[in-house]
Amino acid sequence: GAVVSQHPSRVICKSGTSVKIECRSLDFQATTMFWYRQFPKKSLMLMATSNEGSKATYEQGVEKDKFLINHASLTLSTLTVTSAHPEDSSFYICSAETRQRSSYEQYFGPGTRLTVT
C-alpha cells in the first residue's frame, strides 16, 4: 500500500515554543491531507483538511492561528503548533488521500507524539 511518513515521531518541547510536524506521501501525490489529534483513551478527532495550494479548512473549535497548516506541494503538508502549552500534548496523525479508480483511499502516517512541559 501507499506510504506516508511523519517527522518527528516524537517531540518534547517547553511551553511557549513552536513545533513543526511534517507529513509526506512517499510514493503518491496527495491533493488532500488530513490532520487528526488523539488524546489518551480517546478517538481520533479531525483538526483540519489541507488542500494543496489553498488554505486549510479547520474543524469547529480548532484555532487556525495556533495550528498553522501549509500544504505547499502534492507530497508535503506541515502542521505547526505555535506557542505550545501542556494541553496541546497529544498524538498528532496525518493522513494523505489518493484516488483509486472511483474511490478515495486514505493512508495514515505513523503519528507524532508531542509532549509539552
Next chain:
Amino acid sequence: RKEVEQDPGPFNVPEGATVAFNCTYSNSASQSFFWYRQDCRKEPKLLMSVYSSGNEDGRFTAQLNRASQYISLLIRDSKLSDSATYLCVVRRDTGRRALTFGSGTRLQVQP
C-alpha cells in the same frame, strides 16, 4: 450524541473464541464504512472496508445495515495477536471526505 458510537469494552476473551463488535452511526450521509485496528501508541491501520452485502476476510466478517445505521465486525478463532482497539469509521464520499472515528472497542485475547 457522538456521530459514531461503539462499546468501549474491554472485551476479554480466550484464544479461539468468537467475538463480535457493534457500532452505530448517526449521519445518514455517510457512504463508506470501515473497521480500523489501532495498537497501543500507533497509528490506525485499515482492517477492512464494509459493504452492504457483507464481506469476509479470513477470520474477519463485517456487516452493514444501512436502514438501521449499524455496522458489525465478527472475529472468529481469536488469536493473541488480535489484541488491539478496533475502530469503527465512517466517511462521506462527496464534500467533506475526512474519516469520522468511533472511540474504539478494546479487545484483549488471553492465552
